[in-house]
Amino acid sequence: MNPLRLAAVAALLAASTQAHAYVRSTTDVGNPGAGTCLWWGQRTVSFAVNATSAANPPNRAACPDCAPCQDASAAASLVAATLPTWSGATRAGESQACTDFAFQSAGTTDKVAVGNDGVNLIVFRSGQCQDTSVVPQNDACRNTVGACAAKYNCWEHDVTGTIGLTTVSFNGKTGQISDADIELHGWNGHNPPNGSYFTCAESPSCGSAPYASSPLPTACAYVDVASIALHEAGHVLGLDHTCEYAAPYDSCTAGSVMQPTIPTGQTRRALDADDVEGVCTIYPRGAATLTCAPVAGKSSGGCATGGGGGLLAIAAALLARLRRRRS
Numbered sequence: 232m233n234p235l236r237l238a239a240v241a242a243l244l245a246a247s248t249q250a251h252a253y254v255r256s257t258t259d260v261g262n263p264g265a266g267t268c269l270w271w272g273q274r275t276v277s278f279a280v281n282a283t284s285a286a287n288p289p290n291r292a293a294c295p296d297c298a299p300c301q302d303a304s305a306a307a308s309l310v311a312a313t314l315p316t317w318s319g320a321t322r323a324g325e326s327q328a329c330t331d332f333a334f335q336s337a338g339t340t341d342k343v344a345v346g347n348d349g350v351n352l353i354v355f356r357s358g359q360c361q362d363t364s365v366v367p368q369n370d371a372c373r374n375t376v377g378a379c380a381a382k383y384n385c386w387e388h389d390v391t392g393t394i395g396l397t398t399v400s401f402n403g404k405t406g407q408i409s410d411a412d413i414e415l416h417g418w419n420g421h422n423p424p425n426g427s428y429f430t431c432a433e434s435p436s437c438g439s440a441p442y443a444s445s446p447l448p449t450a451c452a453y454v455d456v457a458s459i460a461l462h463e464a465g466h467v468l469g470l471d472h473t474c475e476y477a478a479p480y481d482s483c484t485a486g487s488v489m490q491p492t493i494p495t496g497q498t499r500r501a502l503d504a505d506d507v508e509g510v511c512t513i514y515p516r517g518a519a520t521l522t523c524a525p526v527a528g529k530s531s532g533g534c535a536t537g538g539g540g541g542l543l544a545i546a547a548a549l550l551a552r553l554r555r556r557r558s
């Protein structure tokens with residue numbers, strides 16, 4: 232290759248590096264600059280939804296107005312209708328989707344256990360597993376990671392500001408994904424709350440403290456199920472957070488679905504240009520999946536709401552802010 236041609240190629244590479252802000256998940260969890268990228272071998276990924284707890288906080292008897300998402304079928308339908316948004320990723324000026332990656336609904340399920348079992352699950356949790364009113368103190372499930380969540384459909388993760396968490400199972404050498412499950416951290420029914428007051432309406436905003444009003448609002452947006460499901464589905468297909476890591480992974484646009492936080496009352500139900508580039512770069516329509524060079528295990532990433540503006544990468548800081556907003 233002569234020097235001129237080499238320079239042109241280098242310039243092209245530089246331009247394409249600056250053109251996007253999406254970040255790919257890798258086998259080195261939380262370190263997008265290391266490991267090998269995660270990807271699906273097939274273009275159609277099915278998912279099953281368990282939303283039975285979406286309208287049933289554990290202490291519902293003490294909270295008869297608690298119906299965060301009207302009912303379970305409304306929540307499940309909204310999730311099923313939302314995931315195909317990724318399949319419709321279309322670049323500006325183009326009329327056809329630039330990817331042929333597709334999420335396919337396998338209906339609803341009563342399954343609650345997460346793991347590499349061939350079922351890509353989206354499950355609403357409610358109540359904290361560590362709460363003894365949810366899981367008896369002497370229950371043997373407390374001795375096994377994941378067992379209490381599987382028995383009581385409770386939230387077992389200890390990051391209380393986290394809204395959703397996606398567990399991706401992959402081949403540690405190739406990065407090929409074999410299973411991905413989404414857990415959504417629903418409200419426990421208490422006030423002050425633990426977990427998120429999920430809503431299904433896109434607008435208007437519920438305001439700052441729907442938990443405190445009576446009757447509780449249902450036709451408004453607080454923690455929008457569709458926005459959270461769309462974000463977590465981005466993790467399922469192999470995208471990591473924008474604006475969470477050091478340069479060159481620290482840029483994002485205001486509407487990016489893959490930002491790690493979302494202010495309460497806001498919705499992000501549409502892909503922005505970076506999200507579109509992400510899915511279309513990995514799974515370009517009619518062309519080979521873009522893998523990247525270079526370990527076994529699981530990747531878990533928590534996502535949370537942020538109050539007001541700005542982005543917060545640390546769930547603990549986020550929780551403190553939410554508590555202040557509720558007080």
Ligand SMILES: [Zn+2]
Binds near residue numbers: 534
């Ligand atoms: Zn996330």
